[in-house]
Amino acid sequence: MSESTSNPMREALQSAISENPVILFMKGTPEAPACGFSARSVAMLEALDQPFAAVNILPDPRIRQELSTLSGWPTIPQLFVDGELVGGCDIVTEMYQTGELQKLLGIEGEAPATVTPATADAAPLTVDAAPLTIDNLL
Amino acid sequence: MSVSPDELKGRIEAGIPGARADVTGDGHHFEAIIEGPAFSGLSRIAQHKLVYDVFGSELGDRIHALSLKITPTEAR
Numbered sequence: 001m002s003e004s005t006s007n008p009m010r011e012a013l014q015s016a017i018s019e020n021p022v023i024l025f026m027k028g029t030p031e032a033p034a035c036g037f038s039a040r041s042v043a044m045l046e047a048l049d050q051p052f053a054a055v056n057i058l059p060d061p062r063i064r065q066e067l068s069t070l071s072g073w074p075t076i077p078q079l080f081v082d083g084e085l086v087g088g089c090d091i092v093t094e095m096y097q098t099g100e101l102q103k104l105l106g107i108e109g110e111a112p113a114t115v116t117p118a119t120a121d122a123a124p125l126t127v128d129a130a131p132l133t134i135d136n137l138l
Numbered sequence: 139m140s141v142s143p144d145e146l147k148g149r150i151e152a153g154i155p156g157a158r159a160d161v162t163g164d165g166h167h168f169e170a171i172i173e174g175p176a177f178s179g180l181s182r183i184a185q186h187k188l189v190y191d192v193f194g195s196e197l198g199d200r201i202h203a204l205s206l207k208i209t210p211t212e213a214r
Binding site: 037064072073074075076085086087088089090091094095 | 182183186187190193194195197198203204205206207
């Protein structure tokens with residue numbers, strides 16, 4: 001396979017993934033998810049009080065294209081922890097239910113609460129890390 | 139053109155040796171419950187990729203969403 005010479009989009013994605021310990025690539029934003037699977041993934045991270053960076057893949061189709069090439073994962077959302085792809089909504093849900101996600105994130109303790117999909121009137125997420133978009137990376 | 143759950147079921151079972159799938163869906167969003175020996179010993183990521191590889195670029199396009207519940211079974 002030939003390596004493409006310079007690919008700013010892929011480089012931006014790669015550094016976003018390596019610079020943010022927990023990063024979710026999603027459709028829409030944590031405040032306004034544009035897809036049920038993205039909403040559910042956000043809801044789980046919020047339920048764990050886990051700060052995370054979020055990238056909306058919708059504004060530019062190249063984001064998704066490059067992300068999937070990079071991760072080998074075709075669908076959105078995609079959760080990365082410490083630079084590693086954890087999975088999409090199904091895997092994150094399973095790991096949340098079994099407590100593996102909590103362990104991976106270094107969160108100890110209580111049994112997981114029941115997750116309800118994020119709705120429009122859900123409390124807006126406070127992200128400790130600066131909100132991240134691909135725009136401000138390029 | 140919409141996709142039928144039966145088509146997905148058939149392709150998963152044909153594409154992954156020994157797999158059994160139950161697929162439900164509305165033509166765009168699908169849920170598949172799959173079991174098979176091919177998944178045993180694989181990480182969750184690798185299990186899902188095995189199924190994603192059956193559909194390639196159709197995922198997210200022709201097949202808008204495919205939710206997976208995978209159970210590895212003992213190889214016989």
